Amino acid sequence: MKTSARESDTVRTGGPVPDTDLTRCVKDYAREEVGFDLVGIAAADDPQFDIAPEGHKPAEWLPGAKSVVVGGIKVLREILHTTPSPVYAKHYDQLNLWLTQAAYQLSRFLQEKGFQAMYSPESDPYEYFGAQRERGETRYSPSFCHIHAAVAAGLGTRGKVGVVLTPEYGPRQRWISVITTAPLVPDPRLAKEQCIEFLKPGSCGDKCIEVCQKDQGGALKSWPDEGGVDMFACDWADLKAGGLSCGRSIEACPVGKAKH
Numbered sequence: 001m002k003t004s005a006r007e008s009d010t011v012r013t014g015g016p017v018p019d020t021d022l023t024r025c026v027k028d029y030a031r032e033e034v035g036f037d038l039v040g041i042a043a044a045d046d047p048q049f050d051i052a053p054e055g056h057k058p059a060e061w062l063p064g065a066k067s068v069v070v071g072g073i074k075v076l077r078e079i080l081h082t083t084p085s086p087v088y089a090k091h092y093d094q095l096n097l098w099l100t101q102a103a104y105q106l107s108r109f110l111q112e113k114g115f116q117a118m119y120s121p122e123s124d125p126y127e128y129f130g131a132q133r134e135r136g137e138t139r140y141s142p143s144f145c146h147i148h149a150a151v152a153a154g155l156g157t158r159g160k161v162g163v164v165l166t167p168e169y170g171p172r173q174r175w176i177s178v179i180t181t182a183p184l185v186p187d188p189r190l191a192k193e194q195c196i197e198f199l200k201p202g203s204c205g206d207k208c209i210e211v212c213q214k215d216q217g218g219a220l221k222s223w224p225d226e227g228g229v230d231m232f233a234c235d236w237a238d239l240k241a242g243g244l245s246c247g248r249s250i251e252a253c254p255v256g257k258a259k260h
């Protein structure tokens, strides 16, 4: 549903608009004008963010933050089927660029409504990533964890290797998060477990881990006990494959395949 001019004007003037109206307005804009396939709202103080390193929680990035708007864009399955390939590697980059532009647009929209807003990139600059590896850190620590944000926003649950699975696309989407002072209504957690291996052990056979061990050197481990995705190992495997981003594990996952 499009936002009416009257509703927009009421919000922009800082009038007494109920949170539910503002929330609907922001979600409609994110879906219909920006073009996100998935949109959810998390409270900035959701417990999911508690384990973020110091300085990386929503209100530490943006003092006074009340909400995090999480947006997802689907991966095109026809292109994913070609992975690893230059076509998929380019698609991966294209989605990241789209997410950055989309988050910028949504942040400006929130600013025009009278609130502060900033976004965290869909993935950090390579130098930030590489510096952690050179310091000898054993786990990659992102500037902001979109996985925690997507779970807090009720968009999915974490699967066998810790990535977010959604009912719509399984693991086949990419994420970005906009932190804002807007007092939006948080979405409830997704109640239904999405990973069929968690629902019924043995039903999937850990396909995500299996294909990674076979083709990419085993960068994916069981989550949470073995840590999930080892980003340093994943990146090294991509480099060995000529710099082609690998999407084999998300391609193999059966969740959401019937719909996507």
Ligand code: SF4
Pocket (backbone or CB within 6 Å): 159, 160, 161, 165, 194, 195, 196, 197, 198, 204, 205, 206, 207, 208, 209, 252, 253, 254, 255
């Ligand atoms: S491939 Fe299987 S085990 Fe891995 S996330 Fe998907 S359903 Fe879960």
